[in-house]
């Protein structure tokens with residue numbers, strides 16, 4: 001368990017984390033995402049005791065740290081996993097993992113769980129990047145930390161390896177039953193691996209929720225745009241509908257989540273996969289460009305009113321610039337809307 005209350009962190013006069021609040025249950029994984037410089041690593045460092053807290057407090061099962069009581073890092077019982085693995089090059093894999101432990105039992109256990117038993121006696125230099133990162137995780141878990149902090153653990157690895165390894169790390173954390181805070185630049189990683197996703201902007205937590213909620217009902221336009229491709233289409237709330245749960249757009253009307261906003265003019269969030277595209281000479285838009293992305297294609301379409309919309313569609317269809325197409329909203333799920341005044 002870890003609990004952050006009103007946490008504020010300064011570097012000199014510069015406040016980089018402002019009034020941060022969250023808590024994690026016994027085996028929850030929180031993915032922290034946000035633009036570069038928004039304070040993600042600083043939050044991990046404050047939890048680890050490597051930078052001081054200016055205000056607020058951090059509570060773990062066995063310690064409480066605040067501005068007046070800074071618990072030293074070695075008393076916090078935290079495990080850290082970094083991008084650069086931080087293994088001792090002169091020690092074998094087993095000696096790295098069991099470093100400072102009385103026996104090798106726990107080390108052998110986690111090496112087996114992570115599929116590394118056959119590498120116990122080799123030196124880290126003989127391992128691939130993905131194997132080194134699994135050794136680093138095995139070392140962390142063998143020390144039975146109360147919380148694991150991961151700072152972009154996969155960012156130095158190639159894409160094919162990342163996908164497999166992120167699930168191995170998640171499974172190992174769940175098997176250990178330990179909470180974890182995982183900083184990543186990869187939105188897909190955050191949404192697929194996290195029990196909770198925290199989206200930061202300039203030291204503020206803009207949204208903290210499960211991945212589906214963050215993606216489908218983002219708190220604001222920033223979160224919507226940060227977690228994936230997002231179109232914000234002009235819309236008018238349907239005045240014939242007393243519940244205000246329907247919006248009219250140039251692509252037709254659609255159901256919306258219960259509307260909290262007072263304005264009739266709204267921006268409607270449409271993900272590229274929420275829209276159907278058909279070649280049609282009488283259609284409502286023209287193709288600006290189409291980009292092949294492997295498993296799908298991303299197409300930019302300009303509507304007759306000048307709005308530009310990104311649509312994701314089958315990679316089997318070839319479209320050319322200026323081709324006329326018909327766009328329609330293809331989702332039955334309620335859409336999110338935002339007030340037009342929001343920046």
Ligand SMILES: Nc1ncnc2c1ncn2[C@@H]1O[C@H](COP(=O)(O)OP(=O)(O)OP(=O)(O)O)[C@@H](O)[C@H]1O
Nearest residue numbers: 011012016034035036037038039040041042043185
């Ligand atoms: N030791 C330091 N002294 C002064 N300012 C710092 C220090 N470390 C970080 N900063 C500043 O604090 C802010 C937050 O930095 P931090 O490294 O936490 O961001 P981040 O979200 O982890 O970024 P990135 O995604 O690029 O790793 C940035 O503006 C950064 O320049």
